[in-house]
Amino acid sequence: MLELRAIDAAYGNIQVLHQVSLRVEHGEIVALIGANGAGKTTTLMAISGLVPPRRGAILFEGRPVNGLPPDALVRLGICQVPEGRHVFPGLSVAENLDMGAFLRRDRRQVATDKEQVYNLFPALRQRRHQPGGTLSGGEQQMLAISRALMARPRLLLLDEPSMGLAPLMTKHLFATIVAINREQQTTILLVEQNANVALQVADRGYVLENGHIVMQDTAEALRRAPAVQSAYLGI
Amino acid sequence: MEYFFELLFSGLTRGSIYALIALGYTMVYGIIGLINFAHGEMFMIGAFTALIASSVLSIYHLPLPAILVLAGLAAAVWAGAYGFTVERLAYRPLRGAPRLAPLISAIGMSIFLQNYVLLAQTADFVPFPSLIPEFAFLEPYSAIINSSSLTILAVSTLVMTALTLLILYTRTGKAMRATAQDQKMALLVGINVDRIISFTFVTGSALAAIGGLLIASHIGQINFAIGFIAGIKAFTAAVLGGIGSIPGAVLGSFILGLTEAFATGYISSDYEDLFAFALLVLILIFRPAGLLGKATAEKV
Numbered sequence: 001m002l003e004l005r006a007i008d009a010a011y012g013n014i015q016v017l018h019q020v021s022l023r024v025e026h027g028e029i030v031a032l033i034g035a036n037g038a039g040k041t042t043t044l045m046a047i048s049g050l051v052p053p054r055r056g057a058i059l060f061e062g063r064p065v066n067g068l069p070p071d072a073l074v075r076l077g078i079c080q081v082p083e084g085r086h087v088f089p090g091l092s093v094a095e096n097l098d099m100g101a102f103l104r105r106d107r108r109q110v111a112t113d114k115e116q117v118y119n120l121f122p123a124l125r126q127r128r129h130q131p132g133g134t135l136s137g138g139e140q141q142m143l144a145i146s147r148a149l150m151a152r153p154r155l156l157l158l159d160e161p162s163m164g165l166a167p168l169m170t171k172h173l174f175a176t177i178v179a180i181n182r183e184q185q186t187t188i189l190l191v192e193q194n195a196n197v198a199l200q201v202a203d204r205g206y207v208l209e210n211g212h213i214v215m216q217d218t219a220e221a222l223r224r225a226p227a228v229q230s231a232y233l234g235i
Numbered sequence: 236m237e238y239f240f241e242l243l244f245s246g247l248t249r250g251s252i253y254a255l256i257a258l259g260y261t262m263v264y265g266i267i268g269l270i271n272f273a274h275g276e277m278f279m280i281g282a283f284t285a286l287i288a289s290s291v292l293s294i295y296h297l298p299l300p301a302i303l304v305l306a307g308l309a310a311a312v313w314a315g316a317y318g319f320t321v322e323r324l325a326y327r328p329l330r331g332a333p334r335l336a337p338l339i340s341a342i343g344m345s346i347f348l349q350n351y352v353l354l355a356q357t358a359d360f361v362p363f364p365s366l367i368p369e370f371a372f373l374e375p376y377s378a379i380i381n382s383s384s385l386t387i388l389a390v391s392t393l394v395m396t397a398l399t400l401l402i403l404y405t406r407t408g409k410a411m412r413a414t415a416q417d418q419k420m421a422l423l424v425g426i427n428v429d430r431i432i433s434f435t436f437v438t439g440s441a442l443a444a445i446g447g448l449l450i451a452s453h454i455g456q457i458n459f460a461i462g463f464i465a466g467i468k469a470f471t472a473a474v475l476g477g478i479g480s481i482p483g484a485v486l487g488s489f490i491l492g493l494t495e496a497f498a499t500g501y502i503s504s505d506y507e508d509l510f511a512f513a514l515l516v517l518i519l520i521f522r523p524a525g526l527l528g529k530a531t532a533e534k535v
Binding site: 059086 | 310422425426
């Protein structure tokens, strides 16, 4: 479904990604793990069009999509939930969800999807008239994911969804992510520092170090790999 | 008491004109963090466009209200086109540049537009026809309010209500707020941020142009420089109310208008501008973010 072919990305003169290649198949959950500053977020930003790659190609459903503006990529079904949630603080919960569906014209279906999202996260229904900025961290993460779901994504890019969440909340969130993947057939590319949780829900994984992909395997195999265990799993 | 009401209405009239201009400053600042110093020129260009349009329309012997509406439309559309172009030429290429660069560019645009109108028109004040009909029912109150003041109040209330509804309830309005709050995220949900920014410039310029038409018809003369002082005053009002805040711009404008009217009426008309700026200094000492502005750390 998604393929990165040897992409390089840079901020000014500082090159962050070197020849990064990865694939995400339809229906998969793929984890991208790595330390702080390894280039995980930059990889997602390259896919969603915020940091267009300098070299290499990005293919979505076989078509090259690098260089397209972010709104064109959303239209194709690529939606990113950025690190730090980025809920619109002054917009109500309901308006945040409307913004997720910004490019959709099927109003009735949008209303149904909104109901579904409220069923998925009942806390959001209770707070639907409240400004997004007044929500707790966990609720904001739910809202950020729900907002992305409102776009009916085919590929969901999740950046550090567990960041700043209590362990119980993280568990609940990841259970929901798996449910979204299974029930709505949404393909997910997951970036996490919390490699443990990520490799538990993922089908396959990639390890990014200093802008290079250094390992790739099934999540199961990565969890057993000594290098991953010592560096990322704290075993 | 009659004098008090006369000053009150004069202050409200000024306030509504300031508000029509201040909204453009505050909306643009809210979205791209730029003080658009060329914004006052949209007010001036609106007045000139209305003058040209009304001269042409008067040939056809249309009724006065029709001329007013058509000239208003022409002014709004034409100034909107200027606002769009100015953003494209002077600000968009500097989007990623340090903050000072677009600011200088804005001042340059302001000077350019003034001189362009100076060359294309004249340096002298030109008479502006009264496009606002006399209302018979205002006859008994002629000492405190005239029909052009009432029209200014009514039109600006209408326009501001329409803008509020647009921003609160329409898809574009929500996208404007989203872009102002978090531009990167706005891109990620698929909002075409460039288009929202253009829309903001066009809307702000159109509002200022309507203000230009109304005040020109009220005062009866215009020249190329009227946008400068009106722009500075409206900018003051926007800062007073909290720049970036839409209700703040309206509140600040009415406070400024009323302060000027009462201070000139009861104290001295020689110090009109002094009162306006003294008020600004006072408010900024006690509330640096303005009356309705949020005190936030500078986001870099």
